[in-house]
Amino acid sequence: MPMSPVDYAALFPRLLRHFQVVPETYVTDDLIPVTDYLSLRAGDRIGKVPYIWMILPDRRMVRAAVTMTLTRACEERLGFWHVIQEYAGIHNFHADQVREQLTRSFEEKLEQTRKELEATHAETTAAAVEKAGRAAMEDLARVLLDMDPVWVSDLDIRSSARVGTTRDRSTPAAAPEPQTEPAKATPEATKAAPKPSLVQDAWIDSALCTSCNECINLNKRMFRYNDQKQAVITDVQAGTFAELVRAAEACPVSIIHPGAPHNPDEPGPAALIEKASARN
Ligand code: SF4
Known part of the structure; x- marks a missing residue:
């Protein structure tokens, strides 16, 4: 009461x-x-x-x-x-006015901050989405570019077998002759036909690297560690193909793939290619 x-x-x-x-x-x-x-x-x-x-x-x-x-x-x-x-400021006209003014200005500031945060968030999200999309496309491109040429050659052999021809896998396949005019093909024409380029770049399956230092110790200019301390190839020209093959053989988890020789004048490529093909 x-x-x-x-x-x-x-x-x-x-x-x-x-x-x-x-x-x-x-x-x-x-x-x-x-x-x-x-x-x-x-x-x-x-x-x-x-x-x-x-x-x-x-x-x-x-x-x-x-x-x-x-x-x-x-x-x-x-x-x-x-x-x-x-x-004491209770039920006071002036105090009420000041309180109202402060509340309004605080709410305006809060609204401004909220809008700024939302804009920053939207910007960051868009950038992250774009970056992830670009990385995915780069990964896809790398996978497509790094497809094993031996597998491609196998496809070629199978396709040759179907038309009744055979060839040695160690030698590059001759270009398929145009099917429209098979009768006109001569030995000279076959010799002159351009050979398909199946040169494969050397690469490392870095995600599986155990950071054992073997390849780095072999050639520090050719190999290096990335930010995750996993080996990558810096410059394939910074060493010989023989070094690349030796590193592939030394790798304890067999993740170095030497690809094809980048210098055709290097001595003993046939033996190296054979060794490399086992690692590709
Ligand atoms: S030799 Fe193989 S496992 Fe060792 S650091 Fe090099 S790539 Fe990684």
Whole structure:
């Protein structure tokens, strides 16, 4: 129940003359609590009677109507209370305005920060998606470019067998003759036909590298470690094909594929090619 200065006044016997107990039979809607009465505008108070609850010596709880004198005194003290509250910034017009202004500026700043974060997030996501897409395409391209030429040669042999010819796998395949004019093919023409280029680049299946240093120790300019400390080929020209084959043979996990000789003048390519083909 709300407390007011009127309730406090009821504690003083000398002020009891300002209260009048209302019998239950006289209670109407116009009898309202004094706090409700004081919250009404002057015009709305007409015909209303303020009261408080009291407990009589026989422990009965009754309504007690309050005189206008005591009601006005109570209203005056409520006014004083509101002044004190205003000094403390409560229900203070100026304080409310400053609070509203600060809240608005904080919300604007928050909104601005949110928009900036969203823009940065969208930018970062787009860049990551683009980078991942590019990496996937590069991987695909590398896989296609690194396809085993021996496998390609096998395909070629099988296709030759189908048309009734055979050839040695160690020698490059002759270019297929045009099928439209088989009768015109002569030995000279066959000799002059361009040979297909199946030169394979050397490469390392770096993801399987155990970082054992074997290849690096053989030629530091030809091999190096990447950021994951897994071997890659830096420059195939920085050493001989023989070194490349030796590194492939030394690799404990057989992940170095020497490919084809990059220098046709290097001594003993036939033997090296044979060794390399076992590693390709
Ligand atoms: S020899 Fe093989 S396993 Fe050892 S570092 Fe070189 S690539 Fe890696």
